Structures are given as C-alpha cells and as structure tokens.
Amino acid sequence: MRVLVFSDIHANLTALEAVLADAGPVDAHWFLGDLVGYGPDPNECVARVRSLPNLVAVLGNHDAAVLEKMPLNWFNREASNLIRWTQERLTPENFAFLQQLPEAHVQGEVLLVHGSPRAPVTEYILTSEIADEALARTEANFCFVGHTHSPARWQEEDGGVRFCPPVNGEPLPLKPRAILNPGSVGQPRDGDPRAAYALYDTEAQTWTWRRVPYDIGAVQQRMRALGLSPTNVLRLAVGR
Numbered sequence: 510m511r512v513l514v515f516s517d518i519h520a521n522l523t524a525l526e527a528v529l530a531d532a533g534p535v536d537a538h539w540f541l542g543d544l545v546g547y548g549p550d551p552n553e554c555v556a557r558v559r560s561l562p563n564l565v566a567v568l569g570n571h572d573a574a575v576l577e578k579m580p581l582n583w584f585n586r587e588a589s590n591l592i593r594w595t596q597e598r599l600t601p602e603n604f605a606f607l608q609q610l611p612e613a614h615v616q617g618e619v620l621l622v623h624g625s626p627r628a629p630v631t632e633y634i635l636t637s638e639i640a641d642e643a644l645a646r647t648e649a650n651f652c653f654v655g656h657t658h659s660p661a662r663w664q665e666e667d668g669g670v671r672f673c674p675p676v677n678g679e680p681l682p683l684k685p686r687a688i689l690n691p692g693s694v695g696q697p698r699d700g701d702p703r704a705a706y707a708l709y710d711t712e713a714q715t716w717t718w719r720r721v722p723y724d725i726g727a728v729q730q731r732m733r734a735l736g737l738s739p740t741n742v743l744r745l746a747v748g749r
C-alpha cells in the first residue's frame with residue numbers, strides 16, 4: 510500500500526494541491542494534524558482533506574485551539590489572532606470534521622500523532638532525549654509525527670535514539686523502531702519553502718521524503734487581501 514503521509518497544512522490550499530498532484534495515485538492518506546492556522550484557506554483545506562479517500566487524520570494543536578480544546582495563551586499573538594479569525598469563518602460541517610478528530614490513531618504497526626506519544630497534541634520532538642522518552646511511551650514500531658514543521662527521523666538503535674538527517678527523494682528502508690516526521694505542507698520551517706510530505710510504502714517498508722514547489726506568491730496575495738499577519742506572509746517565502 511502506498512500511503513501519502515502529510516502534516517501541518519495550515520490553511521494553505523495551493524501547497525496542499527501541489528502535494529496531492531506531486532504524490533500521484535495513493536492507496537491511503539494519513540494526515541498528522543494542523544489543518545488550519547496561518548494561511549488564507551481554512552474552509553477549502555478542511556473540505557479538500559475531508560474528501561480524500563481512505564483518510565486517517567489526527568488533531569493538531571491549532572485545530573484543538575479552534576475547537577477551544579486548548580487555551581489561546583498557549584499561542585503567540587499572531588497565531589491566536591489567526592485562531593479567532595478561523596473560528597469566525599469555519600462552516601459548521603468543517604467545524605464538525607475537526608471536532609471528531611482523535612488525538613492519536615494506531616494504524617497497523619504505526620502510531621499517528623501530531624506531537625508525540627507522551628503529549629499527542631502539544632509536545633515537540635526536537636532532541637534525541639525527547640525522542641527516546643517518546644518511544645518509551647509506545648509499543649508501536651513506528652511513530653509518525655508533525656508539529657515541528659521540519660522533516661526528521663529519530664532511529665532507535667544500540668539502546669539509544671539517534672537523529673538521522675532526512676534525504677529528499679530516495680526511498681529509505683525503515684527499521685523498527687523509529688519516529689518519522691514528513692515536514693509541513695503549508696508552513697515549512699526548515700529553511701526550504703517548498704511544500705514537504707512523505708510517501709510510506711507498507712509492503713516495501715520504505716519512507717520517501719519529497720519537496721514540491723508551489724505558487725507561494727499567490728498564497729501571499731490572498732493573505733494580504735484578507736489582512737492576515739505580514740510576518741506570516743513573509744515567512745512563507747523563506748521557509749522559517
């Protein structure tokens with residue numbers, strides 16, 4: 510089975526469409542949270558993801574904030590403004606879709622969460638120590654996470670956990686146990702502004718990171734027209 514693994518769309522429909530087109534036909538879509546926040550297209554993105562076949566999706570922290578499952582003071586001013594802006598615009602159908610998202614989902618030998626097994630919606634896996642503690646909280650062979658907006662792999666071996674830098678475009682043979690992050694579709698923060706995602710082949714047991722360029726200017730134009738934060742407009746072009 511060929512699975513599209515993607516995360517952190519953040520209401521950026523142009524990036525999402527570029528990823529779906531680049532991935533080509535897949536057997537399933539596994540989404541790791543944060544459909545909304547930052548970008549100009551919350552309703553369009555939720556509707557598009559809802560319509561994808563064989564979808565599995567989990568709740569992100571921005572989604573949780575829109576649902577008022579998380580306090581707004583957890584976010585910086587720009588992010589919390591965007592959350593309020595999104596609350597005012599989401600249709601009841603799209604709101605209901607976010608409402609039914611679980612915090613964690615087990616699919617075969619994979620645990621899907623936005624943050625980490627320890628704190629599924631909020632924890633950032635940014636160091637080997639945190640990755641080690643995270644893996645101790647799950648028996649799954651693989652844990653797919655988003656939230657940091659940076660592609661990453663944390664591999665368990667020789668009694669420890671080590672960070673392995675991601676390489677784009679080449680199928681990586683997976684070995685248990687590992688934490689994998691596909692990066693962010695709509696708000697990359699690893700210095701590469703292209704949309705990020707991954708393909709997971711369940712039979713071959715491989716994972717492939719991919720980057721795809723999209724029309725960033727068009728998204729920035731929509732953000733400006735809506736009066737969204739200039740900082741968020743600018744950061745799209747630099748991927749930070």
Ligand code: ZN
Pocket residue numbers: 517519543569571656658
């Ligand atoms: Zn995010």
